[in-house]
Amino acid sequence: MTTPAIGSDIVTAEDFREILNQTRDFVRSVVMKQEQRIAEDNRIPDRIAEQAKAMGLFGYAIPQQWGGLGLDLTQDVELAMELGYTTLALRSMFGTNNGIAGQVLVGFGTTEQKTQWLERIATGEVVASFALTESGAGSNPASLRTTARMSGSDWIINGEKRFITNAPVADLFVVFARTRPADDNGPGISVFLVPAGTPGIEVGPKDRKMGQEGAWTAEVRFQDVRVGPEALIGGSEDIGYRAAMTSLARGRVHIAALSVGAAQRALDESVTYAATATQGGQPIGGFQLVQALLADMQTGVMAGRALVREAARAWVSGEDRRIAPSVAKLYCTEMAGRVADSAVQIHGGTGYMRGVPVERIYRDVRLLRLYEGTSEIQRLIIGGGLLGKARAR
Template sequence: MTAEDSNSGAETDPEVSAEDFADILAQTRAFVRDTVVPREQEIADTDAIPDDIRRHAAAMGLFGYAIPQQWGGLGLDLTHDVELAMEFGYTTLAFRSMFGTNNGIAGQVLVNYGTDEQKQRWLEAIASGEVVASFALTEPGAGSNPAGLRTTAVREGDDWVINGEKRFITNAPSANLFVVFARTRPADSDGPGIAVFLVPADTPGVQVGAKDRKMGQEGALTADVHFDDVRVPGSAVVGGSEDVGYKAAMVSLTRGRVHIAALAVGAAQRALDESVNYAATATQGGTAIGDFQLVQAMIADQYTGVQAGRAMVRDVAARYVSGEDRRVGPSAVKLYCTEMVGRAADLAVQIHGGTGYMRDVPVERLYRDVRLLRLYEGTSEIQRLIIGSQLVKQAKAQQQTGGGPR
């Protein structure tokens, strides 16, 4: 059975009641604020998430909150996802990175496009945290645009042989499963010729490079992954069809952009809270700096950005779930919120003055952490191209059918 024609990546009806989700959200918020936030410095110093935090997150179901209940997850849709993501964003982004790909770009490929057999093999283990899945798309010459892929998959009998290099792959050092995008033929009139393969990390020929040293997000593990004559069976092709790949990538990335936007809102809220608390207690010449109007103006700008971002995230998530907009809105909210959190973090450092430039101060770490949000899941520049091109395309289509501006 293939999933190419039967599954468009649509969200299903909510599997969780409003009351149950309120409890899930409250527990998540308490865990983040009471357990993870106090240990942020430990995570930064060790460049790792403590095992007890990982076990607690798995027990709460966070490794599979967006996986349907029939496969062992909590069954939350994107409107729920963004509420959780705003809580995850309040602390070190490495915490969310630990289980983000299981729920997001890797897990959703299987949820939306996997065959029944593939779902049975992998999804319950992914939802429980027993299996960590990595989304192996980005390459040295292909980042925000998957059409530039150079990794190849060549059919040999009933098998496929994969060769290529992936870069900046989240959770690669700890991954059990790689969801690998590879080119099976040159792009043609039938499509881009990209397929997706399920490759266990212990498959011969899979080599994970050294852990990347990054500007921020200590504790979030990324690395290069090399595929040297990696042989997988035909059953490893996601959806049972080599033409599913590119669509699977686009659907997963689009959904992920809304999630990243929500993370940005959570991080901006943290920047705002740290700024307000510091401004209320730090003094200059015996006066609390929060009494100075220019400091108040910076706080006002942070607050306005957070409020606008939160409202936009919720609106875009609702329209994604309903099917009204799964293209322009996700790009717009990702663009706005990730740029907004950069400004909020910068203002937080400014409000803290020299203190904000010191290591071990939360806003210094936050300033570095959020810079990546404008790069992954499609850069800000890519989002602008998607938004502009889609709006022009829509206008042309309306003109051709005799419609006008709406």
């Protein structure tokens, strides 16, 4: 993949067009041919992983200063819509490096922490894993129970995390832990950089999930895990909650874009099927009720694409980094679910069979309404944010 010139994180339109074209070609000519194998083996083939590294996909959203491609969020979402067109396990392989884990370091790490980790994250030498979710603290990080306490100059971490993406292959855990009870100064949540080989870390077996085969998640236990003061991101105990919220909000726009890509694939598969499959001697696309389903699917995809681009623009400009990301994620993930359901309906019994793309998409996109904050949480953020703005007037 063409690497933009070092020295500025502004990727020119020409450079980005080349990056986008190469990613589209990689997705459609390489990865899509392996979708069934990925599903059956529950893993991304090594050849695809190595090609993704060579293309810079493990660091497309990492600043060029630290070895990445330096894409901003408006460019990130265009790439995500291409990545969403195939199995979501592909994007999951390098998603945390670019997104919720990597962006914590980019936005809140010290220079020393960035120097130690970011370049290796950008090349894929290090796989970073975002260890936030717990049994009683999913969409609401303020209620997490993992603790970190001082012992001399070190920190001792104890707790359990669940559904942690890439945990079975992680080299670095970005771990959120409570260092004090919530008080008037904040929620008391800090974030630590914990190498996977640190004594006391136990990674459970891979989760068996409804979909997204090849995207590995697992539980992670921390039992008296000792790390030095240099592990505390930003060198401050009060950064953790803000880092989590900022990283998650940015990630919501990215997930919305992935949803648009998956919905576009489901739509394209449905149009092709409707144009060729016959019922009573004529293509089923000739039936008006099938055309109505396709029309609603197309409308949802186009609306989602426009919404994602607007949310990304508002993020980059600083105009809206709270409500717009939640709006985009809420609409686009729910839309993808409706489109996938309609795609199975158009395919009829064929759409219920394993090995048919729309059957996989139907299962894959269901998770999008859950992680990075459920649809219900997005509604609370949107409604509360609107009322908060009204009260501030």
